Amino acid sequence: MNKLLIAAAALAxxxxxxxxxxxxxxxxxxxxxxxxxxxxxxxxxxxxxIKTVKIDNGCYEVYGADENxxxxxxxxxxxTLEAVPGQEG
Numbered sequence: 001m002n003k004l005l006i007a008a009a010a011l012a013x014x015x016x017x018x019x020x021x022x023x024x025x026x027x028x029x030x031x032x033x034x035x036x037x038x039x040x041x042x043x044x045x046x047x048x049x050i051k052t053v054k055i056d057n058g059c060y061e062v063y064g065a066d067e068n069x070x071x072x073x074x075x076x077x078x079x080t081l082e083a084v085p086g087q088e089g
Contacts, residue, residue: 032079
């Protein structure tokens with residue numbers, strides 16, 4: 001019986017943690033998107049080095065390094081070009 005309770009508790013913890021692991025998503029009409037180049041220009045002005053920009057879940061997903069040379073993987077809203085909250089890069 002104890003093994004069953006432990007297994008149930010473990011599954012409950014996974015279910016609770018799962019939303020925190022979900023990728024961000026952006027719900028922006030494509031007509032409202034700024035260009036990838038606008039994002040690259042914004043980040044370049046901040047002295048970021050951009051390796052790759054992808055589109056994932058309706059967001060721009062940027063791989064590169066910030067102004068301190070720290071590796072980043074971060075999502076940006078394609079309309080505002082602001083970082084999507086709730087995610088660590």
